[in-house]
Amino acid sequence: MKVGRGSIEGNIREEANCLRSRIAENNGRPFDFAHDVTVAVANVICSMAFGRRYGYGDETFRELSEALATVVLEIGTGRIIYAFPLLQVIPFVNRPAMNAREEYSKVVSVIRDEISRHREHLDRENPRDFLDFCLLELEQQEKVEGLTEENVLYMAADLFIAGTETTANTLLWSLLYMTLNPDIQNKVHEELDAVVGKSPPALSHRSQLPCVNTCLMETMRIRTLLQL
Template sequence: MTGAVQWIAEAVQEILQISGLTLQTLLVLCATFLLACAVFKRSGNLPPYPAGRVPVLGHLLTLGRAPHFNHLKLTAWRRKYGDVFTVRMGMKDVVVLNGYTAVKDALVDRSELFATKLPSYLFDAMVGFGQDIIAARWGPGFRQRKRFATTVLRKLGMKVGRGSIEDNIREEANCLRNRITEKNGQPFDIAHDVTVAVANIICSMAFGRRYDSEDETFRELSKAIATVVFQLGTVRIGNVFPLLRFIPVVNRPAINAWKESSKVEHVIREEISRHREHLDRENPRDFLDFCLLELEQREKVDGLTEENVVYMTGDLFFAGTETTATTLLWSLLYMILNPDIQNKVHDELDAVVGASLPALSHRPQLPYVNACLLEVMRIRTLVPLSGLATTQEVKVREFDIPKGTKV
């Protein structure tokens, strides 16, 4: 061992003498070489890169500054490079799938191979580093929590008959209608009222109660959720370059999002304490009741903890409130911009529903209303780019996608 070290030292000294370099210069050159290798490193058989890739930034400059329009650039690249290609996001490769066949193969036929999440420093901190469902890594714990939560939400959710959340939705819809009536035809911004209605439906499912729109706790909860969702959209560059979270000013949106998410967490913990005091084990009423029973019985989710319950409940608010409210607001805007279509929707509702509120049982009789809602979600997709990662090395077409690659 000593002889090998001595041989290396002598070889380095000889190289320095021949080349005329100093040791510091040699180290700088070596570091530059290693950095260049890291920047241009490419797995052996990845799909092709589109043109426009530069060192360190990858395709970020080509994609542009507006992340919500990235899917348009990817669509343009699809025409040139096909249904499967690779985009360099900073120092990381992201494989892009386009088209029905390629997407169905990944998300349906082989979904378990594309089922994990990559680290996202801000979102991970907000959800207990994978203790929830949305950001959890693939594994038995994630599968059990997801299956449990899905079963509970079906019991509480949209179905015809006893125990459906439909009654809560109709109640909130009636409150929203009354708020609009109070304006006497005067113009106003309906965004807050729509968000209140949606948030109260989530509260009904999660907590078994609704709040008055002026309730201080409820207003803080709604504001915190909106702030977190907005700030998450502004810190995407931090996921590409995680070291930016240590830079003052640049990391301010991330700090704000984390502070606001802690307010949501505080409300959920208070509700858990309240539910424990009034838990009816024979008749669970809401999501927290079912979770508390599972914490006692340990039947469906191995090792479920109260922390899991907090972050799983938070998922309901972060994933359900802003998304649903924004979809409704787009729907209202398109009704205003297209009065002929609004009249057709109105006529169908009058013919089927009449003066009462719509019910889930009316849905099969409202094909035009359903078509309009689906069209809104098509042209204003809230999450145009869904990001998963491979759980092992995967063959896609003629390409090899390494384990842990974002897709």
């Protein structure tokens, strides 16, 4: 996250516009947008890692997002095994860990397919994204000695698992608190109107948005985002 060349700010602003358009399609009718928020967050990671994004109704991504959510949930539920390893021999206690491994394999499968697709269309003179740069490094071994395709695979998986649910949950809790506290929502709205106007917010606006920053920080202070 930075201003200028090499920043993912442009991807974030583009995806925010897509999410806004998705919400506008409902013409003010109530609907559950939790999945759409998760897709928006994951698409930022996808654009950085894979150079592509998923549609909000894409069935492949729906399965992927459900797998991500299950992995995070089950890892948190089964953490007692890390403290007491002998419990893993008890089927009932070990069930969360087994579920997490099963769902994690789905995430790995999607990323493995992406690596194959990237290798097939790799432009060595113009790498486009994280996987392209990693594949070039695998060929040349110039900067990272001993880097393997498995390393790349699990680094990409970590980007998804560590980045998607955490960020999406932060946004969803923030939106819930805004709904429950309309007076604070109005203050945030007025601040955004005064500083940002009708254009999409940018990272350069951050120092001028103390109310927005405070609300986000307060959300992260009072809510545990993951069961870890």
